[in-house]
Amino acid sequence: MALRRLTLEQTPDIEYCDIIQPEQVTTWVDITKSQEQAYSSSSWMNDLEAKACAKICHQVTKVIHKSESVVVITRFTAQKQAIRNYLQLMGHKAYRR
DSSP states (O other): OOOSSOOBSSOOOGGGTTTOOTTOSOOOOOOTTOOOEEOSSSOEEOHHHHHHHHHHHHHHHHHBOTTOOOOOOOSOHHHHHHHHHHHHHTTOOOOOO
């Protein structure tokens, strides 16, 4: 049975302490003043949310055990591509799924 909570190797940076909470299974972040944009006839993208998601993922990978993975779930292909691009700019290898 897999653990459903994060095991932190170190404390997150101060700006992420309210977001990265090991005792919580899911954390919601409200990105105000952000706007979705139609990317194609069937997909949407929100650049501000994509950047925030990538930054949070980057921080999580710094504080969890190296054998653990981070998974981002989004229903929009354009949003997935934007998050993947930001993660790659931060030096992360993004797996295609």
